[in-house]
Structures are given as C-alpha cells and as structure tokens.
Amino acid sequence: MKPSINYLLSLSSLLLIFIFSCKNHKPTPDLSSLDLLRGELLLCGDGQFGDVSFSESCSYETRETFNLAISLLHSFEYIEAEKAFVQVIDKDPECAMGYWGVAMSIYHGLWAPPEQSVLEKGVKLLAVAEKLPKSEKAEQYLEAIGAFYRDWETVDNQTRKERYAQKMEELYKENEGDTEIAVFYALALRASALPTDKTYSVQKEAGKILERLFVKEPNHPGIAHYIIHSYDYPELAELGLSTARRYAEIAPNSAHAQHMPSHIFTRLGLWEESIKTNINSASSAVCYAESIEPGAHWDEEVHAMGYLVYAYLQTGNNTMAKEQYNYLKSFKKVFPLNFKIAYTAAAIPARIAVENKKWDEAAVIELPQLMDLDWKKYPWQRSLLNFAKALGSVHINNLNAAEENLKLLRNSEKELLTINDVYKANQVAIQIKSIEAWMLLKKGKSEEAIALMTIACEMESMTSKHPVTPGEIVPADELLADMLLEMDRPGEALNYYELNLERRPNRFNGIYGAAVAAKRSGEKEKAKFYFETLLNQTKFSNSDRPELAEAKSFLLQNI
Known part of the structure; x- marks a missing residue:
C-alpha cells in the first residue's frame, strides 16, 4: 500500500522542523574548566551598594542580578561580584557579558599583577564568550579586556594594562553618553598610570571624566570610588575630599567603600575622619567574614586596620594602635592571603616602634x-x-x-x-x-x-x-630633618620638616620635629604654632607621649 499524501506531507514537515532545529541549536558552553565561584550572595546590611544601570546586560530576567554584580564590582567586592555574574551565566549560559563580568571580577588593575592562574582563567572565559552571540558593544567590551589577558606569557603587565586602556578609550569615544563605558574607561586609565609620573596627567584626565559624570549620577558607586583613586596623592587630594565624604553613604554595605575615603583623609592629615571610616569598614568586613566562616577574617578588615594604626599613631594614641596589633596577632585565619595582608602584618609593628622612636x-x-x-x-x-x-x-x-x-x-x-x-x-x-x-x-x-x-x-x-x-x-624628608637636627643644624632641619609636612600633612613626628627645630633656631612664634598644632591634633587621644608634655611646658613658658 502506498503512503497517503497527507502522511507524506506530515513526514516532510517534521523532517523540516528537525533539520531547522538542528541547524539553529547552539550547544550549551562547556564551563567545567572555568573554576567559577558559585553560592548564595553574602551581603551584609540591607544590600545598598549604590545605583547603576548597565545597558549591555542580557535577558530581562537577569538584569537585576547583573546590575547588582556591576555595583559590587565598582566597590571592589570582587568575590560577591563574581558569584553574581556566575548566577547570570547559570540562568543564561549564552550571555557573553556574564563572562566579561567574571573576567573583570578577577582583574584587579589597581593592585598587584595577577597570578598565572587568574590570567589563565581570564583567557578561558574570553574563549567561551567569543563563540557566543553578542551585540557590537558587548564585542568591544570583551575585546578591550581581552587586550589585557591575551599574550600574558610574553607581554608585561604594565603594557597589557595600557592596551586595555587604549581599547576602552576607543569604546568611550564611540559611545558618548554611555555612563558605564565612561566609568570603566576612567578606571582603566587610572590603572594604567605609571607611579613614576609625578605630573599625574593620566589621573587628572580620569578624574575630570568622572567629575562630569558625578554631577549627573551622584549615587553611582564607581564614579565616587574612582574619583578617590584618581586623586589619592598629596598634590591632588583636596580635589577628592567632597567625594570621599560622600562615597561611604552611596555604598554603606561595602567594607571597601567605607574604607576608601580614608585614602583622601590620610593624604590631608584628617585623622579623626580616617579613624571613623576605618572603624566602620572593619566592622562591615567582620560581618562579611562571619557570614562565610565564623572566626575567620577578611582581608578588607586587615587593610582597614593598617590605616587605623597609622591614624592612631598620628594622634599619639599608642593604646589604640597597640590594641589593633594585639588583635591582629590573635587571627588564626584570614582570606584571601595576599600582598595586602603581608603588608599590614609587617607595617603595623614597624610603625608602632619607629613612630615612637x-x-x-x-x-x-x-x-x-x-x-x-x-x-x-x-x-x-x-x-x-x-x-x-x-x-x-x-x-x-x-x-x-x-x-x-x-x-x-x-x-x-x-x-x-x-x-x-x-x-x-x-x-x-x-x-x-x-x-x-x-x-x-x-x-x-x-x-x-x-x-x-x-x-x-x-x-x-x-x-x-x-x-x-x-x-x-x-618619610625620607623626615629622616633627613632628623639627621640635621641631630647634627645641631636646626634651621636646615626646619626646612625639611616643613617640606615633609607639605607632602604629608599633620604627621605627629613631622609637627613635633618642626616645633623643636623652630625652638632651637630661635623662631619662638613658629615653635608655638607647631606645639599648639600638636596638642590640638592629639586632644581626643588621652596620649601619654612625652612630646606632648614638652609641648605643654614650652607653651606655659612662652604665653
């Protein structure tokens, strides 16, 4: 018996559907080798990390998570940012920008060069994203960060950071009005700055871009954060002061956002403000660490402690400085163990001994x-x-x-x-x-x-x-001033103490040294000014430093 016409038509239709579906089916990307961070997002407080709206997120269902991931990334909450981007990937494996987000979460451009495992992971992420459908803008984002990850075996870290900044500049110029592109470009620019360039031309350029954006978007965490990083220098710090006082309010649940203003406060010698913001930062970091592993400590807490000790010492408060050091010595586990932990662990005991001479x-x-x-x-x-x-x-x-x-x-x-x-x-x-x-x-x-x-x-x-x-x-200036004072050349010593105070305002030993040098040089009024400054700076610390007794004695004798 011959098949009926209707049967043949039905068979043909099914065959066409099968061929079409096979032709258009895209296999799910293989993520097994990417070592992606997964897990529930651990966010202390009410989850306030500022406001962002990223245009290149993928499906509507993942947009809220994607924007949260961007907010976390902008406050360097790298672990939770990666987990949030991975949540996007798990819901939408073909979201190319999700892989970009993870690549950005492991790229810490302002810190130490990444380890080989990070670079290898970045290359794998880009390889997966390259095969996925994407918009032209997403393609450019991926190409930009790819300029950093690719060729890492043969091209040095600084050159790759500059390549990334150049690619972001191209993207920035082609997309006028896109806030996120401008913000990420400014960060890439700042990260590419050479520490030996004392003109700060790159940092100033980044700062100007961000300041223009901040007028329009005053609750954006990345804009505020990167303004502070752009102006984190004695010569520029005053430009970042108003932003520093605002950033902690924008992202109150970020330990890094609570700490970051102290970079500006430290440059300007605003010790009480630095102490307050770092106490808040350490508290937020403790909350986060407890949610991961009770009894462990997060590196952001240790980082805040380093700045706390420095500020306490400048107010003459040895009691609180030593309390922080004893607390640090009690730590049994810190995550992640990195250069920040090592720096603080070495710097705190060195500072306490040397600052007190x-x-x-x-x-x-x-x-x-x-x-x-x-x-x-x-x-x-x-x-x-x-x-x-x-x-x-x-x-x-x-x-x-x-x-x-x-x-x-x-x-x-x-x-x-x-x-x-x-x-x-x-x-x-x-x-x-x-x-x-x-x-x-x-x-x-x-x-x-x-x-x-x-x-x-x-x-x-x-x-x-x-x-x-x-x-x-x-500081070397202060050491030279100390040397000249020891050689009984107080006039020359005073010049270097004052130079040191221009570069590092309100250092305890700088003020005290200037006062002593002025006194020995016969500059009574200048000595009075510096001794009064020292007493005013330490008035809340209940300090027992002998320099303060000397200051009081001199002022009583020279009313």
Missing part, C-alpha cells in the same frame, strides 16, 4: 608568624621590618646588626628586580640609601651622610606611594 624595640622586631603567611613571596613587605630593624640598630649604635639588615634589604631589592617589579625595588632602594646614610653619620662622616640622605629624598619625591599603604614607615 623606641629604637631598642625596633632593633629586635621579628616577622609576625601568623596566618600561615609565606613571607618568601613578599620581599617588599619583608623589607619594612628589615628597614625598621636597621634603623633601630643604627640608633642604638649596633652597626653590625644594622649591616646584617642592610644585606637583607639588598637581597629583597634583587628579588624584586629579578621579577621586574621596578616600583617596589625602588621603594627598597630608598630604604637602603636611608640606612646607609645613617650608618655614615654614626661613623662620623656627616657630609657624606647628608648627601646620601638627600638622594633618598629625591628618589622618594619622584615616585608615588602604593595604594595599599597609608604612607612610608618614615
């Missing part, structure tokens, strides 16, 4: 053995302790111990040069020259000591501080 204590500081830190990975951070020990040893006339620590500093410099970390190697080189200068002084070679210390000052003036640090253990 407790040279016998400084001479015997040891690297904190806590939190399973592998100090071999952190030569720059180790150098902070070796510098403090060397300085302490010089001041108690133990030049053999000073020489031993000087050798360790030179080894750290070599390590950093070997891995082509020129910036940090230069920071250690400044420490080396400073110690060599003080050793010359102790050997009676005064003019050679001043000449070498002056070189250290010039080196320090030509480079910017790293974003992780609130400031040097001791």
